[in-house]
Structures are given as structure tokens and as C-alpha cells.
Amino acid sequence: MKGSSRHRLDQRAFMEQMRECRDKGYLLSLKQIGSGTFSKVYLACATHERIQHNLKLSSDLQGKRHTIVAIKIVSMAKAPMEFSRKFLPREISSLNATYKHLRCPKTAETYQNNQRSYLVLELVARGDLLEHINTVSDLRCCLGLEEEEARRLFWQLVSAMVHCHSAGIVHRDLKCENILLDDRGLLKLTGPHFCSWPDPGHQPSQEAYLLPPKHSTSPHYPSGPKQPPEPLSLHPAPPSPSSCTSLPRLRLCQLYWIEETLLSTLECQDLIRGLLQPHPHARLDLQQVAAHRWMLPATHV
CATH class of the missing domain: 1.10.510.10 (Transferase(Phosphotransferase) domain 1)
Structure with missing residues (x-):
């Protein structure tokens, strides 16, 4: 596939991701802060309405001077079946199980469709x-x-x-x-x-x-x-x-x-x-x- 065609597809996919995040109450930014084999992590802002209706998110942001979160977007189309059925659910379960510990990042929520899975995570700002x-x-x-x-x-x-x-x-x-x-x-x-x-x-x-x-x-x-x-x-x-x-x-x-x-x-x-x-x-x-x-x-x- 030519570079221009690939660029248009990437733009279209990102616009869809922005829309899907906005529908859930998050304003996705262009700032990418991480990536994996089947995923990318972006900065996003949680809307006031979303914070009010999500107790975990409200608790995570309490005392902070911002409403910024990290959203991990996993491409279900690119990921193999074993990853989608086994490893991704395992990751989500693990994040939920360790949610309350100070040394583990907090997960506000997850949602998905046929194309992508979204994990709304606590922003850990200083890198690895x-x-x-x-x-x-x-x-x-x-x-x-x-x-x-x-x-x-x-x-x-x-x-x-x-x-x-x-x-x-x-x-x-x-x-x-x-x-x-x-x-x-x-x-x-x-x-x-x-x-x-x-x-x-x-x-x-x-x-x-x-x-x-x-x-x-x-x-x-x-x-x-x-x-x-x-x-x-x-x-x-x-x-x-x-x-x-x-x-x-x-x-x-x-x-x-x-x-x-x-x-x-x-x-x-x-x-x-x-x-x-x-x-x-x-x-x-x-x-x-x-x-x-x-x-x-x-x-x-």
C-alpha cells in the first residue's frame, strides 16, 4: 500500500477513535505516549460530565490539578485471536484486581467494539x-x-x-x-x-x-x-x-x-x-x- 493511502487510512482510523472516545466522555489528543504490538497509548481529557458519572475516575483525579488520563487503544483487527480472547481479558482482570494498590496504576473503565478496545488508565507522567x-x-x-x-x-x-x-x-x-x-x-x-x-x-x-x-x-x-x-x-x-x-x-x-x-x-x-x-x-x-x-x-x- 502506498504511503499516501496508508496515511489516509491512519487519519480515518484516528478520527473514528476520537469520535468513539468523545461518545464515552473523553477528548482524545494527538499526543501519543506509548505503543505496543497491537496498541497505542494517547493522552486524553475526561469531561466534567464523565467525571461526575464515574466514581473510579472521580476518585483517581481527586486532588489533582488536571483531568488528564491515558487511554490505551488496542486494535482488535490487528491482534491475533489468542490475544483478544486470552491476554487482553487477562490484562483487564489484572488491572481491576490490583486497582486499590498505590504502586499499581488505576483503571477508570474499559469499553470496546468490534474494531478496538479502550482502557482508560491513570496518567503516570514521568515515563518508565x-x-x-x-x-x-x-x-x-x-x-x-x-x-x-x-x-x-x-x-x-x-x-x-x-x-x-x-x-x-x-x-x-x-x-x-x-x-x-x-x-x-x-x-x-x-x-x-x-x-x-x-x-x-x-x-x-x-x-x-x-x-x-x-x-x-x-x-x-x-x-x-x-x-x-x-x-x-x-x-x-x-x-x-x-x-x-x-x-x-x-x-x-x-x-x-x-x-x-x-x-x-x-x-x-x-x-x-x-x-x-x-x-x-x-x-x-x-x-x-x-x-x-x-x-x-x-x-x-
């Missing part, structure tokens, strides 16, 4: 954690955050994960892009559409290694593999960086690089090592993470 880390790294001329800030954010992440687990939800796609920061620099955990509900009595292991290989969502994520190391046959010799060209080798590199590259305290290294244990029974769970000595204030370590 990866952007923040890169900005701070540039200012410091040193890679990463100060350890005190990392501890503060990690505490909030652990709190969010404890809440998710208490609601029977396992996130399964933890990464910096799925961690947002609000105006006060407080953390909000997003990206729950790969969640699952463990069997009754099941104790989720540490999230970063929970996925079975065929369901890994971000296998080449720069901070390390998102698949469990259980299926791997660990090699006794440390691999060289140049050999990390496959996922198994990449996982080995990650485990061996902890001691080589981290510029953090020994307590922090010990915590990370506990999270990356190859054997699930040796891996720290959330309760152990929360009680780890690195999680205490620096004056108590």
Missing part, C-alpha cells in the same frame, strides 16, 4: 524506569542509580509484587519499561497482560525467572534473560562475552557477570545473586527479599 536510569546515568556520568534510590524503588516494586501475589497474580514480564514513575518519583507497576494465576497453594518463585521458555516475553532484554535457568545445563567454566550469542549462553554470561561488573555493595550483590539462583528452591522468594539485609536502611546495614 529505563528512561529515568538513562537520564540519571548521563547526569552522574556513571551507569545506574545511586544505591539509596535503587533501594527505595526496589522496596516499592516488592510491595507491588506482594500485592499482586496476594491477589493470585504473577506478573511474568518484569522489566524497566513496565515500571513507570509518577510526578513524585513513585513507582507504578504496569504491563500485566502476561500475568497468570498460579494453582491454589502455589508459591510463585522470583518473577524474573518464572516463565517457561516458550512463553518468554523478552528473551533478549538487556538486563538479562527472562526465562528460567532450570532447563539449562550449566557449564563449569565462565563463558567469554564474545560467546554469548545464544539464549543459553546469554543466561550463563549473566550469572557469571554479576561479580565482574557490579559496582554496588556486597549486600546488593548478595541479593541479586539470590534472585538469580538457577535452582528454584534456592532462589529467594518475596518474603526473603523483603527481609534481606540490603533492604534495610543504610544506617542499619
